[in-house]
Amino acid sequence: MTTPYPTLNASAGAPARGEEGFEDYKRALNANQARVEANRCLYCSDAPCIAACPTEINIPEFIRKIATGNERGSAKTIFDSNILGQSCARVCPVEVLCVGSCVYNHMGVPPIQIGQLQRYATDRAHEEGWRFYEAGASTGRRVALVGAGPASLAAAHELRRAGHGCVLFERRPQVGGLNVTGVAPYKMKADVGAREAEWVLGIGGVEVRAGVSVGAGEDVSFEDLEREFDAVFLGFGLGADSRLEAEGAGVPGVWGAVEFIEAFKLSQVDLSGVREAVVVGGGNTAVDAVRELIGLGVPSVTMAYRRGEDRMSGYAHEWRAAKVEGARGAWGLSPLGFERDAAGALRGVRLAEVDAACAPTGTERVLEAQLALLAIGQSKLAGVLAGVEGLAVERGCVRVDAEGRAGRAGYFAGGDCANGGKEVVNAAAEGKRAARAIDAFLGAGGSLRAHNSRGATGAQG
Amino acid sequence: MADLRTNCAGIKSPNPFWLASAPPANSGGQIMRAFDAGWGGAVWKTLGTPIQNVSSRFGGLSYGGVRGVGFNNIELITDRPLEVNFREIYEVKKRFPDHAVVASLMVETEEEWRDIIMRSVDAGADGLELNFGCPHGMCERGMGSAVGQEPTVNERITSWAKRYSPVPVLVKLTPNVSDILPHGLAAQRGGADGVSLINTIKSIIGVDIERMVPVPRVEGLSTNGGYCGAAVKPIALHMLASLARSREFQLPISGIGGVSDWRDAVEFILLGSSSVQVCTAVMLKGYRIVEDMIEGLSDYMDRQGFKTVDEMVGRAVPQYSEWGNLNLNYETVAKISADKCIGCQLCVTACHDGAHQCIHPQEGSRVPRVDEAECVGCNLCQIVCPVEGCITMEEVPNGFSPATWNEHLSEGAALRPKKGAH
Numbered sequence A: 001m002t003t004p005y006p007t008l009n010a011s012a013g014a015p016a017r018g019e020e021g022f023e024d025y026k027r028a029l030n031a032n033q034a035r036v037e038a039n040r041c042l043y044c045s046d047a048p049c050i051a052a053c054p055t056e057i058n059i060p061e062f063i064r065k066i067a068t069g070n071e072r073g074s075a076k077t078i079f080d081s082n083i084l085g086q087s088c089a090r091v092c093p094v095e096v097l098c099v100g101s102c103v104y105n106h107m108g109v110p111p112i113q114i115g116q117l118q119r120y121a122t123d124r125a126h127e128e129g130w131r132f133y134e135a136g137a138s139t140g141r142r143v144a145l146v147g148a149g150p151a152s153l154a155a156a157h158e159l160r161r162a163g164h165g166c167v168l169f170e171r172r173p174q175v176g177g178l179n180v181t182g183v184a185p186y187k188m189k190a191d192v193g194a195r196e197a198e199w200v201l202g203i204g205g206v207e208v209r210a211g212v213s214v215g216a217g218e219d220v221s222f223e224d225l226e227r228e229f230d231a232v233f234l235g236f237g238l239g240a241d242s243r244l245e246a247e248g249a250g251v252p253g254v255w256g257a258v259e260f261i262e263a264f265k266l267s268q269v270d271l272s273g274v275r276e277a278v279v280v281g282g283g284n285t286a287v288d289a290v291r292e293l294i295g296l297g298v299p300s301v302t303m304a305y306r307r308g309e310d311r312m313s314g315y316a317h318e319w320r321a322a323k324v325e326g327a328r329g330a331w332g333l334s335p336l337g338f339e340r341d342a343a344g345a346l347r348g349v350r351l352a353e354v355d356a357a358c359a360p361t362g363t364e365r366v367l368e369a370q371l372a373l374l375a376i377g378q379s380k381l382a383g384v385l386a387g388v389e390g391l392a393v394e395r396g397c398v399r400v401d402a403e404g405r406a407g408r409a410g411y412f413a414g415g416d417c418a419n420g421g422k423e424v425v426n427a428a429a430e431g432k433r434a435a436r437a438i439d440a441f442l443g444a445g446g447s448l449r450a451h452n453s454r455g456a457t458g459a460q461g
Numbered sequence B: 001m002a003d004l005r006t007n008c009a010g011i012k013s014p015n016p017f018w019l020a021s022a023p024p025a026n027s028g029g030q031i032m033r034a035f036d037a038g039w040g041g042a043v044w045k046t047l048g049t050p051i052q053n054v055s056s057r058f059g060g061l062s063y064g065g066v067r068g069v070g071f072n073n074i075e076l077i078t079d080r081p082l083e084v085n086f087r088e089i090y091e092v093k094k095r096f097p098d099h100a101v102v103a104s105l106m107v108e109t110e111e112e113w114r115d116i117i118m119r120s121v122d123a124g125a126d127g128l129e130l131n132f133g134c135p136h137g138m139c140e141r142g143m144g145s146a147v148g149q150e151p152t153v154n155e156r157i158t159s160w161a162k163r164y165s166p167v168p169v170l171v172k173l174t175p176n177v178s179d180i181l182p183h184g185l186a187a188q189r190g191g192a193d194g195v196s197l198i199n200t201i202k203s204i205i206g207v208d209i210e211r212m213v214p215v216p217r218v219e220g221l222s223t224n225g226g227y228c229g230a231a232v233k234p235i236a237l238h239m240l241a242s243l244a245r246s247r248e249f250q251l252p253i254s255g256i257g258g259v260s261d262w263r264d265a266v267e268f269i270l271l272g273s274s275s276v277q278v279c280t281a282v283m284l285k286g287y288r289i290v291e292d293m294i295e296g297l298s299d300y301m302d303r304q305g306f307k308t309v310d311e312m313v314g315r316a317v318p319q320y321s322e323w324g325n326l327n328l329n330y331e332t333v334a335k336i337s338a339d340k341c342i343g344c345q346l347c348v349t350a351c352h353d354g355a356h357q358c359i360h361p362q363e364g365s366r367v368p369r370v371d372e373a374e375c376v377g378c379n380l381c382q383i384v385c386p387v388e389g390c391i392t393m394e395e396v397p398n399g400f401s402p403a404t405w406n407e408h409l410s411e412g413a414a415l416r417p418k419k420g421a422h
């Protein structure tokens, strides 16, 4: 049984999406490629690739199963550790995770294409409709999950296996979080993320309340949740793009990068008349945005970063690929404001030259641009927790212990809202880990509702 | 889901996968780890008067960069005190009452056989395996393959074992004989409940060409050892099937020799094994390989509609026949899929030099062409092709009714004209 809820695919007659023209930057392996590559794996003991995966997938085992033709078993080995194995296969920065740790790197031999093999096995499972998990016998306990991104999806799946009822509260009309709205289309398009989310929820018994925002002053308050649920999982991710306090930030042609990415992934943006674009920032979102603008056909795309190329926080392998595609870097530049033409349209970005310590040198430059994207970070959302007693917020993130327990008994968190913004695979790992802590909490008789019953304190948890 | 529970000659286990008597089944601690990993049974490293081993002991055969395609050893039976082994058998059985623990035994006199059988059974062994197979060292002392090569000795010792053993007795046969059947029948006459095969094959795995000493080298000398691992599977399958298809031979068989994954295991079961033993693959890759073996077998059974392992045992045996019964009028030719072809032209060279010169390069394309009028349907091109499913052997109708060599001799059945014989 699946719960009906709005998905991307369901919206018949939806306009074409701007991301549709992108091709996969790493092509899917065919059966021959997968077999040959799988047979190359050394099947290491205590393999370093497993340790490098936040969800600790038994990589040598799933690869061996591809080599023996046991593709079902291969997919199961992946999902046993990471139910979002299909999207992770596409979006994980494998160069710094599993693939980066393959022992072949020490032999001067190309490392095993672990992500590609994982994609092969998990795509097979999704295509064939293989399902491996069933919901556990109902415990009668109910958990609210705030946000329906990777963290909450992983948590909900694990909670359902343990038999707990789940309700996902999602502010957006569709589930999937940034896996649908944020990931670069040459890694994964929105519909793949959306279908995976559907497949995960196919375990059944997860109610989705889409278009519902949770928090102080939102559609549903935490007090409401505490009345209805035994535990709450916070998986609401990060907020809107940070804005410059610079002058003229409101001019047309200036977008937050994540906002822009969501717009062209789910619908269309009009780039007519854009010959030059500037992306401000030096992190992964900035590099993605640069490559996306090039892919969308903008002739000249420059990334302006306040530090040097060697100090950008975006992955070197991604930036290298961006340069191959024609991206330009402008270093040691900090944004000051925006220039408009007589008609009020964006004409350029004004930047201050800064030294290695980011102190202005006194020189200013203007980079011509008809489109500017700000990729200088996303805001933190922990504000929605205002008034919830006991929950600690640290630099905008929900503070959790190693098990994912938040400060108030019955509250748990994982993913970007707790780790400050990492990868999908971290969200998947943290969601699952928190689900285990929730199961332990509920199993020991804990319940949020205790907060509201007179005389009772939180719970054992 | 298929039921993998197995009963081989009265020895029951949760699945047909057993560790063969060898280093992976050397001690209780190892066997418990193997059972935790999913193995259904274990044949304990052969017990007898503990021996002293040499160093080094093993040799490996690499082929095309793949290590351990074949493996050989000059190790003898257990070197651990018998009372330690028996205590551990007891401990393993206590923790795993439903798993199969089989004691492999090798001693000389009837007294010794009686004594070691009693002690094995007291320790809790579910069955015995008489090691008549070891082809090095022990046979120089009149045991192992020295017994397995003499049907009368085999029968005599088997009957002693049956006299003293209240639990099922398997006889482990040596492949170092020209025909396995008389040896299987000797075990049957001796009263064995089943046989296991194969033990290792007499071999020299290589020569250290700088020192001019065969390997494995023990100081300045070496000796012949026992060959096993993936490379011996075809020999094992043949011996297994020879017994399985014999009308006289009626005992259950535990198949051994080169099993590395679930596919190998399926092949052994289809040719008549009711349990499958593994040594080398575990030595090379660890107990963990059993997970894939269980999944792969179970999936295969579901796909084929087999509910139990028993239903599967021997299903390919009736299709193993004599050359004289093969249809000489059945004709196939190679077809190359242009879509799948990668243009390596390995098939061109193989056919030209090793077959019937009927695959030709084509002008303007890397995809070769098969001259079907000349193709004898030998399979060589398909064997060398690196692309799965690119070359297929397809039947071509030729208007001749089926005719075997035997039918041709006895009834003068008409044979199609020979191809490629000019």
Ligand SMILES: Cc1cc2nc3c(=O)[nH]c(=O)nc-3n(C[C@H](O)[C@H](O)[C@H](O)COP(=O)(O)OP(=O)(O)OC[C@H]3O[C@@H](n4cnc5c(N)ncnc54)[C@H](O)[C@@H]3O)c2cc1C
Pocket (backbone or CB within 6 Å): A091, A092, A093, A146, A147, A148, A149, A150, A151, A152, A169, A170, A171, A172, A175, A176, A177, A178, A179, A182, A183, A184, A187, A212, A213, A214, A215, A218, A235, A236, A237, A238, A258, A261, A285, A288, A381, A384, A414, A415, A416, A417, A421, A422, A423, A424, A425, A427
């Ligand atoms: C542009 C961009 C590209 C990225 N590319 C990659 C990549 O290639 N590979 C990779 O591994 N990671 C990538 N990431 C990071 C990755 O997307 C995140 O780490 C991951 O999605 C975090 O999952 P989450 O479930 O914690 O949060 P999210 O995916 O952000 O999901 C949170 C959900 O909560 C909802 N929500 C928020 N507030 C509320 C509320 N108050 N009430 C109800 N619902 C709420 C949101 O609408 C959203 O659907 C990228 C991130 C960005 C921004």
Ligand SMILES: Cc1cc2nc3c(=O)[nH]c(=O)nc-3n(C[C@H](O)[C@H](O)[C@H](O)COP(=O)(O)O)c2cc1C
Pocket (backbone or CB within 6 Å): B020, B021, B022, B023, B045, B046, B071, B072, B073, B075, B076, B077, B078, B104, B131, B133, B134, B172, B198, B199, B200, B227, B228, B229, B230, B232, B256, B257, B258, B259, B277, B278, B279, B280, B281
């Ligand atoms: C190192 C080594 C030691 C062995 N010791 C024994 C033994 O003590 N008793 C025995 O019956 N077989 C012994 N064997 C043979 C194995 O049990 C098995 O019959 C043979 O290796 C074929 O199986 P495989 O191809 O899976 O290795 C030994 C094999 C090896 C490689």
Ligand code: SF4
Pocket (backbone or CB within 6 Å): none
């Ligand atoms: S495998 Fe172990 S026992 Fe054998 S030589 Fe190596 S270290 Fe020594």
